[in-house]
Amino acid sequence: MLDDKKITKQNIEDKSVQEVMAEATKVCCRCGEELPLSRFRMEIRPNGKKAYRSKCKYCTWLDRREKKLQKKTVTDTFDPNMVILQKRQYKQIKPERILDLSQTGLDIELLGEDEIFVKLLNCKDTWLSYYGRMIRKSKGKYNLLNGITYKRSKDGGLVYSFSKNIFKDGKWQFQQVFIGAERLIVDTFIENPDCVNNTYIWHRGNDKSNLYYKNLYPLTREQNAQVRDHYKRTGDDSEEYIVQVMNDIRYKNKEWSAKRYKADCMWSWLLGL
Numbered sequence: 001m002l003d004d005k006k007i008t009k010q011n012i013e014d015k016s017v018q019e020v021m022a023e024a025t026k027v028c029c030r031c032g033e034e035l036p037l038s039r040f041r042m043e044i045r046p047n048g049k050k051a052y053r054s055k056c057k058y059c060t061w062l063d064r065r066e067k068k069l070q071k072k073t074v075t076d077t078f079d080p081n082m083v084i085l086q087k088r089q090y091k092q093i094k095p096e097r098i099l100d101l102s103q104t105g106l107d108i109e110l111l112g113e114d115e116i117f118v119k120l121l122n123c124k125d126t127w128l129s130y131y132g133r134m135i136r137k138s139k140g141k142y143n144l145l146n147g148i149t150y151k152r153s154k155d156g157g158l159v160y161s162f163s164k165n166i167f168k169d170g171k172w173q174f175q176q177v178f179i180g181a182e183r184l185i186v187d188t189f190i191e192n193p194d195c196v197n198n199t200y201i202w203h204r205g206n207d208k209s210n211l212y213y214k215n216l217y218p219l220t221r222e223q224n225a226q227v228r229d230h231y232k233r234t235g236d237d238s239e240e241y242i243v244q245v246m247n248d249i250r251y252k253n254k255e256w257s258a259k260r261y262k263a264d265c266m267w268s269w270l271l272g273l
Contacts (some may be wrong), residue, residue: 023038026052030059033037065140071242078244086246088239089191090213093118099127099135106135112212118188124163124174132181132211134160147181158180158210181211197253201250202242206231217242 022076025034033056040052041060053060099117101108117127118136125137134145149156158181163174182201190213192198197220204215205226219227223245243252 021079028056028059029054030063031056078248082244082247084247085245086193086243088147088243091189091191093189104135106144108144120162120164120184120188122165126162128184130185130189130213132158132185132213134162134181136162158211160184182216185213185269186216186218190216190218192218194218194220194253202227202237204237206237217246219246219250220253228249 024037026037026040028040035056039056039058041051041057042050045051053103055063080103081111091115097119097121097187107231111129111131115133116132117129117133120126120128126174127135129135130191134147136143136145145162147160151218159178160181161176161178164177165172166175167175182203186192186201195218197260198218200221200223201221202217202224203210204217207215216229219242225235226245227242230241
């Protein structure tokens with residue numbers, strides 16, 4: 001063991017320091033095995049001296065994994081008395097915003113019986129469908145856009161380019177913009193109770209190519225991380241579970257409060273927003 005095998009000047013003269021250290025061993029306080037010093041991490045003590053840790057690298061990793069699993073197990077449980085304030089809701093679409101495909105001259109095969117193309121507000125002759133497809137009218141002709149894949153995104157998100165009415169330099173003017181399809185779908189079809197903090201979008205099944213509006217959930221960073229970790233471990237990302245995460249105070253932003261949320265909802269209802 002390390003205590004019995006002292007490194008003396010004579011030892012260093014006979015062998016290199018590396019050889020001496022390679023022969024030295026230490027007993028792990030967790031598994032009880034006598035292991036080479038290379039299986040232990042070096043740390044600097046408060047007094048400035050260097051020393052090897054009492055647990056081997058593998059046992060240290062096991063302890064960290066157990067603590068992480070215990071923490072995840074705790075966070076997967078919810079308060080049975082938790083009040084569900086935020087529910088899954090979709091925006092009502094006025095009939096005049098729906099594009100009549102028979103008037104476009106396009107031969108489009110619908111991706112689902114419920115697929116409709118809805119005119120985007122403050123955008124020039126642009127319509128978006130429940131499935132993330134876009135139609136734009138240019139020079140009197142309707143075109144089904146393919147969009148582009150954002151190469152710098154690790155998820156390869158779909159991005160559309162179109163003309164949007166923007167207030168700039170003291171006046172409203174149409175300007176070409178690039179916006180992700182998932183963000184457009186959420187803003188157009190889904191009620192987002194916290195647009196400021198819900199900057200992440202979870203795709204059901206963690207499938208980034210699935211852009212159907214009922215499979216997208218605007219979440220905070222903490223909520224998205226919890227749903228992602230839970231899905232990786234259990235394969236469950238049901239709407240029931242996601243709604244519980246959305247309402248759990250542990251995953252809310254620091255400024256959130258139930259009283260303020262209720263007040264905001266009441267004003268939105270009175271104003272018809």
